[in-house]
Amino acid sequence: MGADGTSLFTPEQLAFCQALPKIELHAHLNGSIRPSTMEELSQQLDGAPISLPELQRLIRQTTMIGFHFLPLPSASPTLLLAASRTLGECFKLFDVIHRITTTHEAIQRITREVLEDMAADNVVYAELRTTPKARPEQGMTKESYLDAVFRGIADYYASSRRAADIQVRLLLSIDRRQSAEEAMDTARLAVQLKDEGVAGLDLSGNPSVGQWGTWRPALDYARQHGLKVTVHAGEVWNPEETAAILAWRPDRIGHMCCLDETLEKQLLDSYIPLELCLSSNVCTESVPSYAAHHFSAFHATGHPVVLCTDDTGVFATSLSREYALAAAAFGLSNEQLTQLALAAADYTFLEPGEQRALRERMEAAVEVERIDNSSSPFCLFCSKDSCS
Numbered sequence: 609m610g611a612d613g614t615s616l617f618t619p620e621q622l623a624f625c626q627a628l629p630k631i632e633l634h635a636h637l638n639g640s641i642r643p644s645t646m647e648e649l650s651q652q653l654d655g656a657p658i659s660l661p662e663l664q665r666l667i668r669q670t671t672m673i674g675f676h677f678l679p680l681p682s683a684s685p686t687l688l689l690a691a692s693r694t695l696g697e698c699f700k701l702f703d704v705i706h707r708i709t710t711t712h713e714a715i716q717r718i719t720r721e722v723l724e725d726m727a728a729d730n731v732v733y734a735e736l737r738t739t740p741k742a743r744p745e746q747g748m749t750k751e752s753y754l755d756a757v758f759r760g761i762a763d764y765y766a767s768s769r770r771a772a773d774i775q776v777r778l779l780l781s782i783d784r785r786q787s788a789e790e791a792m793d794t795a796r797l798a799v800q801l802k803d804e805g806v807a808g809l810d811l812s813g814n815p816s817v818g819q820w821g822t823w824r825p826a827l828d829y830a831r832q833h834g835l836k837v838t839v840h841a842g843e844v845w846n847p848e849e850t851a852a853i854l855a856w857r858p859d860r861i862g863h864m865c866c867l868d869e870t871l872e873k874q875l876l877d878s879y880i881p882l883e884l885c886l887s888s889n890v891c892t893e894s895v896p897s898y899a900a901h902h903f904s905a906f907h908a909t910g911h912p913v914v915l916c917t918d919d920t921g922v923f924a925t926s927l928s929r930e931y932a933l934a935a936a937a938f939g940l941s942n943e944q945l946t947q948l949a950l951a952a953a954d955y956t957f958l959e960p961g962e963q964r965a966l967r968e969r970m971e972a973a974v975e976v977e978r979i980d981n982s983s984s985p986f987c988l989f990c991s992k993d994s995c996s
């Protein structure tokens with residue numbers, strides 16, 4: 609374990625995590641944009657309200673986080689120095705990203721690329737979330753924004769040799785800057801698209817903005833119409849709101865970094881699955897270090913937890929890296945990592961039969977990996993030099 613805010617994982621740990629079939633349940637579409645695409649799209653900006661040098665500075669700063677993964681000489685582990693990007697800076701960057709992804713073409717492209725990146729990382733099931741946006745100046749409505757997302761998904765399936773490898777559902781996000789009416793529009797849209805691959809609703813956005821009561825009717829509406837709901841909560845210290853969200857009992861909750869003893873007990877009693885994003889929380893300083901991340905305490909009690917990325921483009925990470933970080937920071941064995949990955953099937957917003965089928969598909973893939981690795985002198989599945 610490195611010093612505060614640093615963590616160590618070995619190339620073998622990362623290789624194991626890359627080979628593991630994984631489930632991604634907390635990924636924001638625009639936050640998962642490839643830095644190279646961000647840079648390319650920014651060149652096409654014309655008369656943007658943000659200057660190109662400033663945009664380039666922000667993009668460089670993002671890519672720099674990626675450069676903090678320093679490969680050391682072969683026998684040494686990979687060193688990750690977590691660069692920090694406060695939540696405020698993070699939301700400035702989202703505004704920038706949104707300025708360069710204003711067209712249907714850009715949305716379609718980043719959707720395809722995000723799926724390509726996930727499949728290459730051995731993600732076998734993903735719930736991708738995004739905030740539908742109306743941009744009248746671009747002839748974009750919330751519906752046409754989502755059509756572009758669906759076209760991006762179709763493009764991925766049409767072009768990928770690994771198409772069968774990844775199953776996708778969408779979650780529609782409500783941004784905390786939105787009014788009750790805007791939130792309700794998104795909830796109605798999600799209900800209309802239930803049979804088209806929309807599995808649920810998400811509440812996200814700058815945690816310091818807005819009031820829980822504003823969006824609650826929209827979330828009630830979605831729930832009454834059979835959709836699942838996940839909510840970002842406790843990303844900053846706001847005990848009243850966190851308690852109200854827990855009392856509402858979302859189907860899953862993201863983050864929950866800032867809890868006191870009472871809230872922690874309520875959460876444990878609720879048994880609500882937690883979506884945990886280590887790099888995001890450390891980079892935004894919602895938690896002080898990997899070692900101090902609450903993943904460890906919740907995982908140790910048997911509380912349902914799932915590792916997720918949040919924003920691979922903003923935090924320069926991947927789901928494999930998040931698993932490797934957890935392995936290193938909390939001393940998880942390969943078997944524990946495997947069980948963690950498999951258990952996520954139960955926390956998806958799929959029907960129970962589909963969850964079982966997903967888990968079986970993952971178990972079969974794990975079995976193939978075990979057999980493939982059984983002849984290797986270094987067993988990926990037990991971290992021993994040889995496996996008996």
Ligand SMILES: CNc1ncnc2c1ncn2[C@@H]1O[C@H](COP(=O)(O)O)[C@@H](O)[C@H]1O
Binds near residue numbers: 637738740813918919
């Ligand atoms: C870092 N922690 C976070 N906390 C809260 N909300 C976040 C977030 N990361 C991302 N988002 C939400 O996702 C949007 C970008 O994707 P979409 O435009 O919807 O595809 C951001 O604008 C924010 O609302």
Ligand SMILES: [Zn+2]
Binds near residue numbers: 634636812840862918
């Ligand atoms: Zn998030």
